[in-house]
Amino acid sequence: MVTSFEASLQTISVHHVGNPLQDERYALSDAPISLKDEIIPRLLMQYFLTPFEKTNEVYHLMHPGGDLELNEIFHYCTTIFDDESKFHEVSEKIAKHLYSVSGHAKIKAGEVYIGHFSGVQLEGEQVDVVGIFKSENKETFLKVYPQEGGFGLDYEENAININKLDKGCLIFNTHKIDGYKVVVIDKTNGSNEAVYWKDEFLKLKVRNDNFNQTNNTLSIYKNFVTQKLDDEFEMSKADKIDLLNRSMKYFKEKDTFEMDEFTGEVLGNNEAIESFKTYKNQYEQEYDTKIPDTFEISDNAVKKQARVYKSVLKLDRNFHIYIHGDKDLIEKGFDDAKAMNYYKVYFKEEE
Incomplete structure (x- = not known):
């Protein structure tokens, strides 16, 4: 500043x-x-x-x-x-x-x-x-x-x-x-x-400081989830939003980033973990920027990235569903009679 x-x-x-x-x-x-x-x-x-x-x-x-x-x-x-x-x-x-x-x-x-x-x-x-x-x-x-x-x-x-x-x-x-x-x-x-x-x-x-290390890691992860995962795994948009939300939760709650801890808590799948690490290495080589596996998390960088992390599920031009919590409370299905996809959302109270 x-x-x-x-x-x-x-x-x-x-x-x-x-x-x-x-x-x-x-x-x-x-x-x-x-x-x-x-x-x-x-x-x-x-x-x-x-x-x-x-x-x-x-x-x-x-x-x-x-x-x-x-x-x-x-x-x-x-x-x-x-x-x-x-x-x-x-x-x-x-x-x-x-x-x-x-x-x-x-x-x-x-x-x-x-x-x-x-x-x-x-x-x-x-x-x-x-x-x-x-x-x-x-x-x-x-x-x-x-x-x-x-x-x-x-x-x-x-x-x-x-x-x-x-x-x-x-x-x-x-x-x-x-x-x-x-x-x-x-x-x-x-x-x-x-x-x-x-x-x-x-x-x-x-400059490769904790602000840019935090900012770059969140950017890399966001691109990995939104662009790369489709090549290797079959995932719904709701699942992707959940992965983004979990990563943002990690960065907001932790003071220090630990690569193994982060991938274990957020991704939790060995194949996905290895794929993300490979994706990160490719970024480092392409941009000649080494991001350490451990660094202090910058709150300012987290706030900056939070503005571009999307938690909105857009359905045609009719509905937007904001997913902030448990993805298990939303189910995706297909209605044969209407020949349309649908989401079923569970909740206790309407506000």
């Missing part, structure tokens, strides 16, 4: 970056923005830092070849941390780098802001931060102002909503040897153009 109540904005430069595929160019400013009063810095701090207060995933900068110095953002941030007098010069290079990776047809033009902050805290450590942000979506705002005899009404087009940050990242001046600590926000919905911010511009790798 990022906290910024003691943070201050030291300097900020703004440039414009277009899309080269749309024959759009970039435009660089001559100098950093002049921050003459207290209001603009306060609004900018709200716009840039507040969205990160609820982020949990921490990344590191990396390069596929293994040499961190080949990561452009790592090199540029190191230059700023070492010599702040080079800030604006480096901010221009960051804007040019962003332009060079903005080649997807759906990437929108927008302003890119590079800021140098002090006193930003992450995981109890307060350090300097380089922030890189991009605003792509503009809005129209109404302005009401007093005038003689009442009020006047005006509007502002192509304005920025400071409560909606499109893209941003904070690079913390700590753990340099690992590629610094990095938190990131990307509100892009489309999967094709979304990768350019994290993968091409920043080149990030997820």
Whole structure:
């Protein structure tokens, strides 16, 4: 979690970056923005830092070849941390780098802001931060102002909503040897153009901590139950939902994940257990991410996954059955007369 109540904005430069595929160019400013009063810095701090207060995933900068110095953002941030007098010069290079990776047809033009902050805290450590942000979506705002005899009404087009940050990242001046600590926000919905911010511009790798170990294990298990089990076992959707509910119950009640304990309590079938372990190993090899068999469970990761774990049984377009408890209280059958499937649900009281 990022906290910024003691943070201050030291300097900020703004440039414009277009899309080269749309024959759009970039435009660089001559100098950093002049921050003459207290209001603009306060609004900018709200716009840039507040969205990160609820982020949990921490990344590191990396390069596929293994040499961190080949990561452009790592090199540029190191230059700023070492010599702040080079800030604006480096901010221009960051804007040019962003332009060079903005080649997807759906990437929108927008302003890119590079800021140098002090006193930003992450995981109890307060350090300097380089922030890189991009605003792509503009809005129209109404302005009401007093005038003689009442009020006047005006509007502002192509304005920025400071409560909606499109893209941003904070690079913390700590753990340099690992590629610094990095938190990131990307509100892009489309999967094709979304990768350019994290993968091409920043080149990030997820830090393998207990948050990501918890998050990845729950994701792997969910995919295993919903996609893989059908290849090896005949299971109803109600049975799958029960397996998902049991896994979520385990993670909510336990402080520590133990692979053998988890698979024994949740799966309970030797063939299914071996299949899940194989599935997990394949994930680790494909994504080059080792998940230990024992780790501390992250409550924040469990809460995040709980939002996407589905316990709803959808029947045509007529009924939704929410399964939260004992699956033995629901039975599936087939009615020959109606030539339709049915579920029989047992309960004691109707609420």
